[in-house]
Amino acid sequence: MILVGQYDSPVTRRVAIALHHYGIPFTRDTRSIFGDAAAVGKISPLTRIPALVLDDGEVLIDSAAILDHLDEQADDAALIPASGPARRLVLQMTALAQGTLEKVAAVVYERHFHSPEHRSTDWLDRCLGQARAGLDELTRRLATPYACGATLTHADVMITTLVWYMQDRMDEVLSPTAHASLITLAEHCEILPVFRATALSDFEKMPRS
Ligand SMILES: N[C@@H](CCC(=O)N[C@@H](CS)C(=O)NCC(=O)O)C(=O)O
Known part of the structure; x- marks a missing residue:
């Protein structure tokens, strides 16, 4: 299978970390959603990453939907409990971290695509406030040693890639x-082999504005 996307995308990185954790072999298509938008758009209909091209050619999009498929393959080794309150907890912590990322990314894109005089300060302030609230709530809910308790889950992966970004x-x-x-949780996770396996190459960066 082929993972489409560069590792400066936290949601692409989280899929890659799960692939490594599950021991599922994959290759990468590291073309840029910005520099190679037309090529990426031929694979991923929204010209977004990540996308996962399965061995039979089927293309999966959206990190959560991709992980749903990978979790099925992983079965008992999945980075999320199969059902019940423990599963809801992981989903909610992951959603908080992913939602925070969306607000952070909105700020990054607003600043990248608009010159200072064309930026909406109302929108930026709203997004920054939502991002701060997300981080505050994650902090309040965080367990130890991992985000949801004793074991590594998708929530730790999403928090770590968010903090890195x-x-x-x-x-x-x-x-x-x-x-x-x-930040301490992210530092702890970043030294684990499956996280280190997703270190960025120099070319994998959205251009700076
Ligand atoms: N909910 C999606 C979000 C995907 C997403 O926003 N990816 C970003 C990179 S982190 C992207 O492709 N941005 C380019 C764009 O939206 O045009 C997921 O979890 O996969």
Whole structure:
């Protein structure tokens, strides 16, 4: 199978980390959604990443929908419990982290695509406030040693790739004190082999504005 997307995309990275964790072999298509938009659009209908091209040619899009398929393959080894409150907890923590990422990405895109005089400060303030609220709530709900308790789950992966993205791109609402527990969790996860396997190559970066 082929994972389409560069690793500066936290949601692409989270799929890659799950693939490594499950021991599922894959190759990569690292063409850029910006520099190679037409080529990526031929594979991924919304010109978004990640997309996963299965061995029979079927194309899956959206990290959550892709992980749903990979979790089925992984069965008992899945990074999420099969059912019940424990599953809901992982889904909700993951959704909080993914929703926070969406607000952070909205800020990054607004600043990238609009010159300062054309940016909406109302929109930026709203997104920054939502991102801060997401981080605050994640911090409040965070368990130890992992986000949802004793074992690594999709929530840890999403939080870690979110923290990495914010530290790299837009860290103004990520507080070293208020959100220290999220940063510590991310540091702990980043040294695990399955996370290290998804280190970025130099070319895998959205151009800076
Ligand atoms: N909900 C989607 C979000 C996908 C997404 O927004 N990907 C970004 C990269 S992190 C993207 O492709 N952005 C380009 C665009 O939306 O035009 C998922 O989890 O896969």
